[in-house]
Amino acid sequence: MNIDLSRRSFLKLAGAGAAATTIGAMGFGAAEAATAAHVRAFKLASTTETRNVCTYCSVACGILMYSKGDLSAGEKAELIHIEGDADHPTNRGTLCPKGAALKDFVKSETRATKPRHRAPGADTWQDISWEEAFDKIARAIKDDRDKNFIEKNAAGVTVNRWTTMGFLAASGGTNETGWLTYKTVRSMGVVGFDNQARV
Structure with a gap:
């Protein structure tokens, strides 16, 4: 197939094609205008x-x-x-x-941001202060340790064990926090001690 095309006609045709492509790429069409109207700002730009x-x-x-x-x-x-x-x-x-x-x-709307207590037999939770929560926890720990602490085993050897309470440490702490937690728990005689990293 042979097309008789002069140089002048070719340049006119090429210029018209380039202009049409450029106008389409600039977004003058209805679809591009509709898309541009719904573009929102980047949400992390001012954060x-x-x-x-x-x-x-x-x-x-x-x-x-x-x-x-x-x-x-x-x-x-x-x-x-x-x-x-x-x-x-x-x-x-x-x-x-x-x-x-x-x-x-x-x-989360259900995230716990303050201590709550449900009394034995109750079906609802009550907000309490941090001081009250710490007092309740400390009292429960002391009562259990006083009741169940094993100072010596059957052979009379000092063992200083507290086997009725366990402690699960978090894995997100620093080395210093882990060291302090270990020393505190072991000094109380707690035998059941583990870390979230191992579980």
Whole structure:
């Protein structure tokens, strides 16, 4: 197939094609206008990024938390987004389902923010102060230890054991916190002691 096309006609045709393509790419069509009308601003553009570590389990993945509100101006920061930290060597930007749901955990309406107590036989919970909660816990621990502490075994050897209480430590603490927790628990004679990292 031979087309008789002069150089002038070819340049006119090429110019018209380039102009039509450019106009279409500039978004003058109805579809492009409708799409542009629904484009929203990037939600992380005006946020503060904070690096942290997820303490949900012992893996300790790196997370990036994004919040709005200027703390230096006395504003309360509001957490709006959490994602994996791509620069963290443990998870390299990925998060498990628990880590991905951290924002929902922080902003949950049912999240416990103060101590509550349900009396024996009651069917409702009552808000109590932190002081009252600590007093109740300390009293229960002391009563149980006084009742069940084993100072010497059957052979008369000093063992200092408390076998009726166990302690489960968290995995998100520092080495110093772990050392202090271990010393505290062992000094009370607690035998059943484990860590979330091992369980």
